[in-house]
Amino acid sequence: MKGVEEAIIEVKDVYYAYPGGYEALRGVTLEVRRGEFIAIMGENGAGKTTLIKHFNGILKPSKGTVKVKGIDTRTKSVAELSRIVGIVFQNPDHQLFEETVYDEVAFALRNFGYSEDVIERRVAWALNILDLQRYKDRSPYSLSVGEKRRLALASVLAYDPEVLVLDEPTAGQDYLQKEKISQTMNLLRLMGKTVVIVTHDVEFVTSYVDRIVVMSGGKVIAEGQPRKILANYAVLRKANLVPPQIVRVARALYGKSLLERYDYLSPEELFNDLRRIMGNTR
Numbered sequence: 001m002k003g004v005e006e007a008i009i010e011v012k013d014v015y016y017a018y019p020g021g022y023e024a025l026r027g028v029t030l031e032v033r034r035g036e037f038i039a040i041m042g043e044n045g046a047g048k049t050t051l052i053k054h055f056n057g058i059l060k061p062s063k064g065t066v067k068v069k070g071i072d073t074r075t076k077s078v079a080e081l082s083r084i085v086g087i088v089f090q091n092p093d094h095q096l097f098e099e100t101v102y103d104e105v106a107f108a109l110r111n112f113g114y115s116e117d118v119i120e121r122r123v124a125w126a127l128n129i130l131d132l133q134r135y136k137d138r139s140p141y142s143l144s145v146g147e148k149r150r151l152a153l154a155s156v157l158a159y160d161p162e163v164l165v166l167d168e169p170t171a172g173q174d175y176l177q178k179e180k181i182s183q184t185m186n187l188l189r190l191m192g193k194t195v196v197i198v199t200h201d202v203e204f205v206t207s208y209v210d211r212i213v214v215m216s217g218g219k220v221i222a223e224g225q226p227r228k229i230l231a232n233y234a235v236l237r238k239a240n241l242v243p244p245q246i247v248r249v250a251r252a253l254y255g256k257s258l259l260e261r262y263d264y265l266s267p268e269e270l271f272n273d274l275r276r277i278m279g280n281t282r
């Protein structure tokens with residue numbers, strides 16, 4: 001897909017030092033293309049959250065540039081950029097302000113001046129998708145952590161930004177709710193959205209992303225298709241990531257040297273390949 005879609009976010013040689021002086025980004029260059037799903041992975045403290053905070057201008061680079069739809073983020077307010085790039089942060093408590101779940105999801109829509117009937121439809125749609133409709137009259141603070149995280153996602157989904165950035169979307173979700181998040185990913189794909197997911201969840205990314213960007217020590221240390229990155233033990237080790245189960249099975253079967261050749265991402269791929277090798281067509 002390289003070179004075909006236009007870049008919607010362009011990060012060019014960005015350095016960022018927090019006020020205390022700690023340099024959390026040390027020369028990051030990255031392009032996110034329209035309609036692409038990418039995962040940013042890396043060990044704790046690698047700089048992932050610091051990087052995504054540059055996407056809607058909460059943080060501005062100390063050096064280098066970040067452009068959103070060709071516009072330098074230094075020239076726009078966070079409110080303006082947030083209409084294009086909606087971020088769902090790791091800690092939902094920082095994003096919930098309203099008295100009811102309904103009002104929480106309606107908040108941005110009211111700010112953007114939508115009519116009440118459009119707001120009502122959009123809120124119901126987003127709450128349904130994330131299995132929160134039954135809580136619509138409750139206080140956001142009465143929800144569990146997993147529910148609060150889904151509520152923060154519903155709020156961003158409802159106002160329909162072009163790019164959605166999700167920081168650890170599957171953390172704290174049980175199996176069923178993880179499925180809800182997965183369905184939401186499929187929906188976003190159908191809607192042609194651009195999605196950036198920050199995650200440590202190697203199993204989750206195998207199904208949803210076109211490209212993985214691996215960060216370590218404030219730098220991008222590798223990027224590429226999931227099947228290449230997730231079979232690269234050296235990169236994964238550097239980023240404190242455990243390879244997906246299927247990669248571990250393939251390594252146990254074929255050994256380290258053949259892992260590049262047998263870069264399965266699902267049990268079905270491995271099974272079909274085994275059938276092919278064994279000549280079993282039943």
Ligand SMILES: Nc1ncnc2c1ncn2[C@@H]1O[C@H](COP(=O)(O)OP(=O)(O)OP(=O)(O)O)[C@@H](O)[C@H]1O
Pocket residue numbers: 018019020022024042043044045046047048049050051
């Ligand atoms: N407000 C701050 N002031 C000073 N240093 C900070 C601040 N916020 C983050 N840092 C530091 O910057 C580095 C990068 O942090 P960041 O939150 O971007 O990492 P991360 O890759 O998102 O980690 P995690 O996987 O734990 O969420 C860390 O060493 C962190 O301690």
